[in-house]
Amino acid sequence: MNIRKLANICGVSVATVSRVINDKGNVKEETKEKILKTIEEFDFVPNALARNLSRNETDVIGVIVPDVSNAFYIELIKGAMIEASNNNLNVVFFNSQGDIKNELKAMKMLREQRIRGMLLISCVKKNEVDVLRKGVKNLNIPMILLNKHIENLNYDGVFTDDVMASYLLTEVLINNGHKDITILTGSENSIVAYNRVKGYENACKDYGINMKKENIIYTNFNDVETAYNILRKMAEEKRMPKAIIAGNLNINLACIKVFSEFNIKIGEDISLVAFDDIKILNELGIKVTVVSQNPNDMGRQAFKLLINRLKDKNSPINKIHVVPELLIRGSEKIKK
């Protein structure tokens, strides 16, 4: 069944049927009703491929994400999806699985699909930035960057201010009397890790704290085990720090697990502050002072940027830096 057959059955032209389907242009009420009835009767479903080809435009937005099981990204996605459905746009996902190659492959597919625009939460590492830059060179599709600001990449975006966020966390610990603060962060290649270490260093400098090299521990953002094993060893060897900054959600989980195993009370025996505010921890009643980047809101804002970009290709690039919010929950304390 297609529009032509349907038109024949109704004794009208394809144009008239098209008008009815799209509720566009004038059609006599009588004709309209007849067509609608026939559509119903034959269970006719218009072919979106043909429509999009003809209009030379689709109604889908692509979203590329490093990892769909990361709660932070999920919230970003949900925010974006809400706005998408508000704007009658569909969303296609790609999971790059933390591999820049997959990310570029996804972009290619999205271009082939002639999607309207895309949201990119890039998984790019410090040493891969050039590959990404080259890959998006003549993308020709409106793109919004999310989460990670990448230098010399001239796209709209909503970014977390990791340096500031880290600064705030460090400051909280300092204000609670700590002078010896350990930060567990991601791999040395990670852009996010780099920025978070930078904020830590800035705060230490500003407060005249002399940093020890061994206080910056590079672990892995993408699993819990790496940080867990390191922390476990520290606990076993009784050299657990008194103040820890957990560099992301996974590292935070590793801390909580080890502390529970070794019966170290957060906010009493040890001060713990962390990045990423995740619902489930609160639901479990685990209170950790965190900086929150409100991912849901970020996703929504990113989508709005995209809408604006679609409306006006030539408006100036808009880069939004989200101000991190410090949520004090008591874990930064310690019993003297």
Place this chain on the structure above:
Amino acid sequence: MNIRKLANICGVSVATVSRVINDKGNVKEETKEKILKTIEEFDFVPNALARNLSRNETDVIGVIVPDVSNAFYIELIKGAMIEASNNNLNVVFFNSQGDIKNELKAMKMLREQRIRGMLLISCVKKNEVDVLRKGVKNLNIPMILLNKHIENLNYDGVFTDDVMASYLLTEVLINNGHKDITILTGSENSIVAYNRVKGYENACKDYGINMKKENIIYTNFNDVETAYNILRKMAEEKRMPKAIIAGNLNINLACIKVFSEFNIKIGEDISLVAFDDIKILNELGIKVTVVSQNPNDMGRQAFKLLINRLKDKNSPINKIHVVPELLIRGSEKIKK
């Protein structure tokens, strides 16, 4: 830029270019190289809409999910995505947000997009089953059901055996000496809740335990608060049961939270067993005896069913009932 212009530039016909793009049919090596070079040079990206329209077939699979922030569904999705990329298929998501209307709307869009097939994790309630049945009446697209078995819906599917899972959990508590077991489950309309209560009742009957009406508590699967408030009240009024079956992840979280707030030790002061095995709880070192349905594997299996169905439209319907796995972790114990 399109295939015709490219053909002109290369001094060949569109057919030849098409052959090169799709690496199909014979083309002289020399011609091929020239075309590939030109594609590169002009950054030509073939139009998938036109290709799909022409071939009358797409390479996308639709997945409809009730809630992307539910860890169980995320695992299902991830499993399906792995298989999808193994089979060179793309995945489009829809979030029905627990609303059957959205679910049906998503199906309609997917049909318009002429997707190859779909995976449906339905959010249908007991009293909505007829709506769903009517909605999928002449769907004409290969569909695989996931998670929830729905009577008189003749599609392939991978289903959890909620009755058996619930039976197993109840049995564990009984074997630990309990005769007075409380189950906190979802809303009365929920199919899953219905089955889980059934398994509980079956076990009680088999073991000759007389059930009290008040031991079955209907809460809400979709948030933590509902169960939390009920449990909190119980704790305050000192009428906390000695043995609890948490009807899903959210209810499990509610239990853990209340127990932590009232300093009730799981596996000592109270026996707790639950549905849904979620990574994060283990990562936090919270040990709860659960039945696991291995969502990742279910997603993969569902996708394989879909592939089979695509290969052979007429093969007999295949309904896989996953055998729930009991993971004993000590929380079912209690100090006498």
Place this chain on the structure above:
DNA sequence: GTGAAAGCGCTAACAA
């Protein structure tokens, strides 16, 4: 090994 041309199902400009 290559090309011409018919079609996929729809939209939209133009004509009536």
Place this chain on the structure above:
DNA sequence: TTGTTAGCGCTTTCAC
């Protein structure tokens, strides 16, 4: 208010 028709960019059959 309705119809005719030329595309949209590609695939594929058939002929050469």
